Amino acid sequence: MPTNQxxxxxxxxxxxxxxxxxLLAGQxxxxxxxxxxxxxxxxxxxxxGDYALEAPEDHGPDPIAAVHELELLDFVEHVWxxxxxxxxxxxxxxxxxxxxxxxxxxxxxxxxxxxxxHLRLGAYCFDTATPIVAGTASAAxxxxxxxxxxxxxxxxGAQLAYGLCRPPGHHAGRxxxxxxxxxxxxxxxxxxxxxxGAARVAILDVDFHHGxxxxxxxxxxxxxxxxxxHGDPGGIYPYYSGYATERGADSGEGATVNLPLPAGTDxxxxxxxxxxxxxxxAAFDADAPLVLSLGFDTYHADPICNLAxxxxxxxRIGSAIATLGMPVVALQEGGYAxxxxxxxxxxxxxxxxxxxxxxGQDMP
Ligand code: Q9C
Ligand code: ZN
Numbered sequence: 232m233p234t235n236q237x238x239x240x241x242x243x244x245x246x247x248x249x250x251x252x253x254l255l256a257g258q259x260x261x262x263x264x265x266x267x268x269x270x271x272x273x274x275x276x277x278x279x280g281d282y283a284l285e286a287p288e289d290h291g292p293d294p295i296a297a298v299h300e301l302e303l304l305d306f307v308e309h310v311w312x313x314x315x316x317x318x319x320x321x322x323x324x325x326x327x328x329x330x331x332x333x334x335x336x337x338x339x340x341x342x343x344x345x346x347x348x349h350l351r352l353g354a355y356c357f358d359t360a361t362p363i364v365a366g367t368a369s370a371a372x373x374x375x376x377x378x379x380x381x382x383x384x385x386x387x388g389a390q391l392a393y394g395l396c397r398p399p400g401h402h403a404g405r406x407x408x409x410x411x412x413x414x415x416x417x418x419x420x421x422x423x424x425x426x427x428g429a430a431r432v433a434i435l436d437v438d439f440h441h442g443x444x445x446x447x448x449x450x451x452x453x454x455x456x457x458x459x460x461h462g463d464p465g466g467i468y469p470y471y472s473g474y475a476t477e478r479g480a481d482s483g484e485g486a487t488v489n490l491p492l493p494a495g496t497d498x499x500x501x502x503x504x505x506x507x508x509x510x511x512x513a514a515f516d517a518d519a520p521l522v523l524s525l526g527f528d529t530y531h532a533d534p535i536c537n538l539a540x541x542x543x544x545x546x547r548i549g550s551a552i553a554t555l556g557m558p559v560v561a562l563q564e565g566g567y568a569x570x571x572x573x574x575x576x577x578x579x580x581x582x583x584x585x586x587x588x589x590x591g592q593d594m595p
Contacts, residue, residue: 235585236280236281236282237281237282237393238285239273239277239282239283240286240287240381240392240393240394240395241269241285241287242286242287244374245269245366245370245374247364247366247370248266248367248370248371250324251264251362251364252324252326254359262360263535264397264398264411264565265569266397268397268572269563271569271572273395276393276573276576276580282580287373287377287379287380288380290380292304294419294426295372297423298418298422298448299405299406299414299415300406302406303406303407306348306351306355307367307408307413307414309348310325310348310351310368311349313349314347317347321365324362324363325362325363326352327356328352328353330353331354355407356407357409358469360409360410361408361413370397370398371398371413374397374398374399374414375400375414377395377416377562378394378396378400378417378419378560379419379420380392380394381393381560382394382423382424382522385559386520390558390559391558391561391584392561393561393562394562396416396564397563398411398412399411399412399416399565400412400414400415400417400418400419400444400564401415401417401418401436401440401442401444401445402440403418404448407444409469415448416562417522417524417562418434420522420562421434421449422448424522425454425519430454431456431515431516432454432455432519432522433458433517433522434449434455434456434458434521434524435459435552436457436460436461436523436524436564437523437525437529438461438525438526438528438529439462439529439533440467440473440526440565441461441462441464441472441491442459442461443469443472445457445459445524446477449486450480451479451480451481451482452482452483452486453482453483454486456487456488457488458490459473459488460490460492460501460508461492462491462494463491463494466537467537468535473489475489475491477489486515488511490504490508492538495537495539496538496539496540497540497544498539498540498543498547501538501540501544502544502547505551509552512557520558522560523560523562524562525561525562525563525579526565527566527579528567530542530566530568530571532568545579545582546578546581546582548582549581549583550583550586553582553586554586561583
């Protein structure tokens with residue numbers, strides 16, 4: 232294998248997390264978060280010859296439990312079998328119908344949830360975009376293993392490793408699933424880097440949406456910096472987090488940086504905000520690889536988002552991130568313009584793995 236190949240960690244476990252539906256404008260539609268997303272990205276990257284496909288290694292539940300509550304692990308692991316055992320039609324995905332709003336729970340008995348896990352759906356899920364089927368738990372576990380294996384490869388010396396995570400992770404909080412996410416892959420990697428001795432870990436989130444889960448998990452932490460560029464939540468999902476005034480709390484104050492972007496933001500405006508993000512990351516002076524939550528839903532033709540990036544812009548963004556000079560664990564999050572995902576991923580990762588300034592040096 233040529234030594235300049237970038238590790239591409241992927242698994243077929245996600246293929247069984249399929250047949251999903253969501254509600255859009257009051258209508259049941261096929262879920263935008265589809266298996267084809269990961270398939271087209273994998274195929275496009277492999278076609279370049281620059282990526283070495285590798286299966287994830289099993290890292291067990293402990294790294295997940297370091298970030299999520301045990302009751303959430305138990306819920307994700309067993310909710311489907313619970314539902315089917317109690318008469319749920321296995322042809323239909325599980326979606327919650329009643330939400331437990333813990334912040335407004337005066338008078339509710341939070342310590343006495345229903346024993347049947349599918350009746351607890353609304354206690355662990357914050358939206359109607361996160362359906363569950365038979366293959367969901369194993370896909371979510373594999374997605375975490377993909378992320379952790381990518382981190383291992385970077386710690387082994389790769390300058391970049393790409394984890395083709397599906398389902399994505401950045402909306403999942405300590406005790407909540409949502410936004411197509413079950414386990415927070417990026418947060419689990421960041422926490423594992425701390426567990427392996429890092430004093431300061433930086434997470435950069437360039438998915439179109441605010442990573443409310445990642446923000447929540449590290450809200451009070453000074454050792455993990457969370458920097459996110461995203462569509463202005465005043466007009467777009469997840470609506471209730473991602474405002475510039477959210478900066479973390481206690482000793483974590485200042486270690487959360489939100490850069491909301493107006494609808495229609497193009498490549499030039501995006502690059503200028505990204506400059507601010509990169510300054511914050513450089514100033515933080517992490518002693519671990521950069522954890523990158525990577526979404527391509529900033530693309531102009533994304534069906535559920537409203538920024539205006541072109542394929543060429545992803546190369547510019549990749550080159551800009553490369554100027555940090557940090558090793559990068561890149562983890563797939565969103566991106567729903569399926570026909571463009573392969574080209575966008577290749578443009579971004581190619582620029583990140585072989586920055587223009589370094590390319591000449593590789594020549595004989
Ligand atoms: N009208 C990620 O990109 N649905 N999650 C939004 C659209 C949820 C996105 C409603 C979008 C979740 C990882
Ligand atoms: Zn997204």
